[in-house]
Amino acid sequence: MERERTMTATAESTALAETVRRMLERVAPATSLVHEDGLDALLRRVDAALDDEIGLAGLLVPESQGGLGGELSDAATVATELGRACAPSRFVTATVLAGPLLADVGHAGPFGAACLVVPWGTAPGELLPRLVVVDGLVSGSVRSVAGVGDGPLVLPVTVDGETAVAIVSADAPGVGLAPVTSLDTTRPLTDVTLDGVAVQVLATGRRAVDALDAGLERAAVALAAEQVGLASWCLSTTVDHVQQRRQFGRLLGSFQALKHRLATLWIEVDSASVAAEAAATTTSDRAVLASAAQSMCSEVALHAAEECIQMLGGIGMTWEHPAHLYLKRALVDLNALGTPEQHRRRLATLVDLPPAG
Amino acid sequence: MSAADLEHLAARLLAAHPPASTDRLDFLRAQYDAGLAWVGKPVGRGGLGLTVSDQVVVDAALRAAGAPDNDPAANSIGLGMAAPTLLRYGTPDQVDRFLPPLWTGEEIWCQLFSEPGAGSDLANVSTSATLDGDTWVVNGQKVWTSGAQNARFAILVARTDPSAFKHAGLTYFVCPMDDPGVDVRPLRQITGEAEFNEVFLTDVRIPDSLRIGAVGQGWEVATATLNNERVAIGGGGAPRESGMIGVVAQAWRSHPERRRPVLHDRLMRLWIDAEVARLAAERVRRRPAHVTPGPGDSAAKVTFARIAQQLTALEVELLGDDGMRYDDWTMRRPERVSFTGRGPGYRYLRAKGNSIEGGTSEVLLNLIAERVLGLPAEHRPDKGIPWNESAR
């Protein structure tokens, strides 16, 4: 019985992966990514296809609140494909993070491309809201926010010294959105300023803290899955290259110095995919596996991207080859939603391995 | 010669050509003629036949007096690669013609070595040069040519005998970049800039007087150039904490709020690596002038690339959310590569090229394994057969 259920789930997730992969090959082929002017339009097309064509809008919002009631593992499946394509999308920041967070604090929707206004480096469990609500108004700024669009802004705030979640529309008076020249051009960041903005507080205290932590943790799991997709692309692109490129009268892939590095990388990517999948499918051990996966997948993704650039040689240093986009995303996402060592520290507490001193 | 002697010579130059009232180029030419351009080079060639490290004393004295420099970053290929090659293999006439304006920076040089089919395997170049009277006619495509857009001359490796063995059919030339057959097209890099180019050579005419070394000696000459390139890229002659370690150390000092224990240990390891690499470069610079760079010097370049890449990654990680930003993606054709004039993201991305340009780290490790340690060579199916019959 249990076994059958698992098999059906695996078949469904393979089908979903294929649907998303085919869509991305059509809508966001690697060649379209290097034209940075068109990235914003590309992001809209990708998200429209995910939300409407494939029907993933509200994926993680409970059915009772008008969503699809999907599992985090479904989201991870989608994220892996987004990583493989290095596609611009607000799937992780909106569909995985901010949308269900709003549902958690009882917001009735619509959720649109909601965005949690925190620096992209914020780790689960380490969010300290710096915005303060005074007489229903908020002033302040948050730098380097990922996923800002025209959807509602979800603000971690404090009200009377208590953590709270508030919401405001992106075009409300007093909201300033300044695009940032981002290292990862496929996930552009925004500096958000608020100048006496009237916000609606949705939840305070424990409920707000739990919703924020759970949201960041979900996103960390989805990001790990995305990093696995990214790393897989880098590995397969590199393998393809060394299968074709000849120097010294030999295929580059025949040199053991490269072979062993690629084999090592394959083992790393395989381990990373186990970690990401475990984090996405567990129902009982989420925090431990999320941090383990986020720590491992971040480092594997960057290693894969760096090996790819190196083994492509001069071609890897060109703008025209998409490898650099993967490198930039891998580098930025090393620190996204917590650095690897923040996750290891969080893990250390969870598994009772306290640091020295 | 003692430091005091060198300081005395510098003082004489400064007295005869006070920097404040002397035209920049006039000063640089006088410095060259006085042998104070690069004291490690021979007398009459801008030097005094001393060791490379003696230059530090001269440069310090001249800088203290406000003398201009020759903007070495704008002509790194000329200074680091073309010059030593010309000195070793050029005729006296060629050296007389090319060296002074090369040193002063009046003439910038680039390197037309790599081709789409000849990167690590440089000896595989297929750009052809055929003799027409006393002029060579050159056809082919070069790639990854840094600074070609600024260059007046190039060092060029071309195939003059396709039926000879791969390494034996090559010849080395100086290529005038203003020849109408030279077509330079920018290639944009992952940093956003177009530092390198594709260069198409169509019936480019090079007089035989611009051949460096004998016909068929190109591989030997090119190897000398590359050995010098690796020493030049590996750097040296700089005070403690200069270059990338200086930049990252500064970032660490000025961002106490960003410091993290894990990064601190990594930083300290890299600080030691950088300091030891600097000391190793000093050892090279103290070598007598007649010792030419060899395969062992590749170690410095491999190490330099690794340290640069690890340091720049560390800086980006240190800066956290700010490290996720970039200074400017605008497509430009820069005049010089400056790691310090740009942001941490640029430094990280540009440093990726350090283990590729001038011989990849993998190729240099092969070189150390085979030429320094004497380990057996990799199987080479292209050895011992005429180039035009080899599988490429």
Ligand SMILES: Cc1cc2nc3c(=O)[nH]c(=O)nc-3n(C[C@H](O)[C@H](O)[C@H](O)COP(=O)(O)OP(=O)(O)OC[C@H]3O[C@@H](n4cnc5c(N)ncnc54)[C@H](O)[C@@H]3O)c2cc1C
């Ligand atoms: C920023 C930059 C500036 C440059 N400037 C110049 C310039 O001004 N002039 C110029 O002529 N060239 C220049 N180059 C070109 C550079 O020298 C070549 O890119 C380099 O030699 C590698 O060649 P390739 O790109 O064809 O890569 P390939 O030779 O195809 O190598 C691809 C990968 O395979 C590895 N590999 C190759 N052979 C072996 C082997 N036997 N064993 C193990 N691994 C191997 C390489 O290490 C590399 O990782 C520049 C390159 C860069 C990145």
